[in-house]
Amino acid sequence: MNPKLERNELNVKTDINRISKRKTNLKKALTYLAFVGPALVFFLVIQIIPFLMGVYYSFTSWNGVSSVVEWVGLENYKKIFTSDPQFFSSFLFTTKFMLAAVAVSNLIGFGFALLLNAALKTRNILRTVFFIPNVIGGLLLGFIWQFIFIKGFSSIGNVTGLAFFKLPWLGDEVTAFWGIVIVFAWQISGYMMVIYIAALQGVDNSLLEAARIDGASNFTLLTKIIIPLILPAFTICFFLTISMAFKIFDLNLSLTGGGPFNSTQSVAINIYQEAFQNNRYGLGTAKSILFFLVVAVFTTVQVMLTKKREVEA
Structure with a gap:
C-alpha cells in the first residue's frame, strides 16, 4: 500500500478523533454550564458583586441616598x-x-x-x-x-x-x-x-x-x-x-x-x-x-x- 495513502488515512483518523474529543468536551462543558451556570450567576449577583460594592463604598462618605459619592479613603476606618x-x-x-x-x-x-x-x-x-x-x-x-x-x-x-x-x-x-x-x-x-x-x-x-x-x-x-x-x-x-x-x-x-x-x-x-x-x-x-x-x-x-x-x- 502507498505510504502516502497510509499517512493520509492516519491523519484523517487523528482529525476525526480530535473533532470527536472536542465535541465531547464541548458537550460536557455545556452540561456543566447548564447545571452550574444559573447558581453561579445568582451567587455573583447576590453575593460577590454586592460584597465588592460594599468594599468600594467603605472608602466613601456616601449616605445611601444621594447620587454624589465622595471618596474619603481610609477615613471611615x-x-x-x-x-x-x-x-x-x-x-x-x-x-x-x-x-x-x-x-x-x-x-x-x-x-x-x-x-x-x-x-x-x-x-x-x-x-x-x-x-x-x-x-x-x-x-x-x-x-x-x-x-x-x-x-x-x-x-x-x-x-x-x-x-x-x-x-x-x-x-x-x-x-x-x-x-x-x-x-x-x-x-x-x-x-x-x-x-x-x-x-x-x-x-x-x-x-x-x-x-x-x-x-x-x-x-x-x-x-x-x-x-x-x-x-x-x-x-x-x-x-x-x-x-x-x-x-x-x-x-x-x-x-x-x-x-x-x-x-x-x-x-x-x-x-x-x-x-x-x-x-x-x-x-x-x-x-x-x-x-x-x-x-x-x-x-x-x-x-x-x-x-x-x-x-x-
Missing part, C-alpha cells in the same frame, strides 16, 4: 478605631454572646442527639418537636419569647413565688444577655441535633460492643470512642453556630432591640443603625468589612483547630 466606642462595645457583647451560645447550643444539641439515637418509640416525634423552633423566623421567635419573658414569667412568678421567674429578664444587662442566649440555643439546638444524630448513626456498633465486653463504662465509650469518631460533626456544628451567633440580628432586634442602654447591641444591629438610621452608609459598610474579616478569622481558626483534632484522633 480611622473613625471606627478613634471615635466609635459603641462599635467595640457591641463587638465585645457579640463575642461574649458567641462563646456562650456556641457552648450552650452544642451541648444541648449533642445531648438531644445522644438521647434520641437510643431505641425510643417516640424518637421520631421528639426529633420533629426539637427541630421545629429552627424553622420559625427570628423576628417572630423573638416577639414570642419577649411575651414569655415579660408576661409569662411574671405570671408564673406571681403564682409560684419563685425568684427566677420574677427577674427583669429583658430589663437588665445580665439577664437580657442570658435571655438572648436561651432563645438562640432553643432555636438552633434542634438543627445541631440533626447533624449529631447523623454522625452517631455512622458509628460502628461492633466497636461499641467490643468496648463494652472489655469493660468500658458509658463515660469511657462516650469520651474515648464516640466523640473521637464524630469529630467532623463537631467541626461542622461549631462552624455553623459560631457564624450564626456572630451574625445574630433579627432575634436580637425583636427581643431587646439592643437595650437596655445598648448593653445587648450586636455588631449587626450597630451596622444596621449606622447605615440605615444614621444615613452613614460608607461608615456602615466599613464596619461590615471589619466584621467580615473578624468572623472569617474566627471560623478559619476554629476549623483548623478542630480539623487538627480530627487527624490526631
Whole structure:
C-alpha cells in the first residue's frame, strides 16, 4: 500500500478523533454550564458583586441616598478605631454572646442527639418537636419569647413565688444577655441535633460492643470512642453556630432591640443603625468589612483547630 495513502488515512483518523474529543468536551462543558451556570450567576449577583460594592463604598462618605459619592479613603476606618466606642462595645457583647451560645447550643444539641439515637418509640416525634423552633423566623421567635419573658414569667412568678421567674429578664444587662442566649440555643439546638444524630448513626456498633465486653463504662465509650469518631460533626456544628451567633440580628432586634442602654447591641444591629438610621452608609459598610474579616478569622481558626483534632484522633 502507498505510504502516502497510509499517512493520509492516519491523519484523517487523528482529525476525526480530535473533532470527536472536542465535541465531547464541548458537550460536557455545556452540561456543566447548564447545571452550574444559573447558581453561579445568582451567587455573583447576590453575593460577590454586592460584597465588592460594599468594599468600594467603605472608602466613601456616601449616605445611601444621594447620587454624589465622595471618596474619603481610609477615613471611615480611622473613625471606627478613634471615635466609635459603641462599635467595640457591641463587638465585645457579640463575642461574649458567641462563646456562650456556641457552648450552650452544642451541648444541648449533642445531648438531644445522644438521647434520641437510643431505641425510643417516640424518637421520631421528639426529633420533629426539637427541630421545629429552627424553622420559625427570628423576628417572630423573638416577639414570642419577649411575651414569655415579660408576661409569662411574671405570671408564673406571681403564682409560684419563685425568684427566677420574677427577674427583669429583658430589663437588665445580665439577664437580657442570658435571655438572648436561651432563645438562640432553643432555636438552633434542634438543627445541631440533626447533624449529631447523623454522625452517631455512622458509628460502628461492633466497636461499641467490643468496648463494652472489655469493660468500658458509658463515660469511657462516650469520651474515648464516640466523640473521637464524630469529630467532623463537631467541626461542622461549631462552624455553623459560631457564624450564626456572630451574625445574630433579627432575634436580637425583636427581643431587646439592643437595650437596655445598648448593653445587648450586636455588631449587626450597630451596622444596621449606622447605615440605615444614621444615613452613614460608607461608615456602615466599613464596619461590615471589619466584621467580615473578624468572623472569617474566627471560623478559619476554629476549623483548623478542630480539623487538627480530627487527624490526631
